[in-house]
């Protein structure tokens with residue numbers, strides 16, 4: 043396993059599209075790093091740069107301290123797992139696992155030993171004689187991972203590997219992946235557009251936008267202290283509400299914007315912000331309230347309200363923003379204010 047380092051890496055595709063802009067990033071040995079961001083922000087490009095499937099236009103990439111910038115994928119010794127697992131349908135699980143070793147002409151006894159070891163680690167030993175079609179989605183994912191693991195790569199690169207699974211399986215596969223990482227201590231770089239997946243999986247998450255890493259940190263740090271309004275709204279669901287600070291009666295520099303998560307909005311019978319309940323969405327254990335502020339220039343505010351009897355549509359409420367729960371941003375740049 044190895045650390046991965048980006049030194050001011052830029053990637054511009056031949057068509058002129060710059061997908062990665064001056065990215066500096068240090069991924070520790072054995073770390074589980076999740077790259078998250080909206081579609082087109084450069085996540086796959088960053089992963090492909092690590093793998094050697096793309097070359098940087100400028101900057102350097104180091105793996106285990108060695109400069110690999112000019113090295114082809116075969117020389118980097120990494121394993122990549124894509125959204126489509128691309129298992130060979132006509133082969134047994136055992137042969138799928140062994141295939142990469144076979145083409146590298148690994149000694150047969152060594153190969154059999156590695157396959158057995160990986161199958162035990164992934165808890166798929168009893169599936170070795172099945173075909174992929176006879177497996178569940180989560181089992182297929184483990185076989186795809188296992189196929190990468192038998193090669194004993196320096197790191198795993200996973201590009202949206204769970205997005206083909208239905209929600210229940212995804213949650214299960216996610217948990218399995220975390221246990222696996224804890225057990226094996228391998229370096230994993232994992233790409234997803236799903237902020238919930240990023241929050242639950244990552245030892246650290248790197249939030250990307252437009253080819254730039256906006257913030258890197260442990261999930262709860264990014265959630266609790268977003269550096270700008272983009273990160274604030276991208277991480278956490280429903281998205282953080284942004285209200286002009288002056289409207290909310292918050293003392294702040296001119297033009298400042300107050301951010302408050304829907305879970306932190308408090309409703310009362312008096313206060314600074316008068317609102318009308320516009321829509322109520324039951325979610326089982328709580329309700330989502332869409333509130334319309336009666337101040338001009340204010341967008342809708344979403345509140346998550348626990349309990350079974352929310353205020354009805356049309357009800358008048360007052361929104362309060364608990365001081366210890368609010369975030370403040372510069373209205374122009376979107377940057378967090380100290």
Ligand SMILES: Nc1ncnc2c1ncn2[C@@H]1O[C@H](COP(=O)(O)OP(=O)(O)O)[C@@H](O)[C@H]1O
Pocket residue numbers: 055056057059060061079080081082083084085086087088
């Ligand atoms: N081979 C390519 N040639 C030109 N542009 C590309 C190529 N691959 C990706 N891009 C562009 O680079 C940007 C980042 O793409 P990508 O890394 O695939 O984003 P993500 O994985 O976050 O959705 C997008 O604007 C995309 O259209």
Ligand SMILES: [Mg+2]
Pocket residue numbers: 085086087
């Ligand atoms: Mg992608």
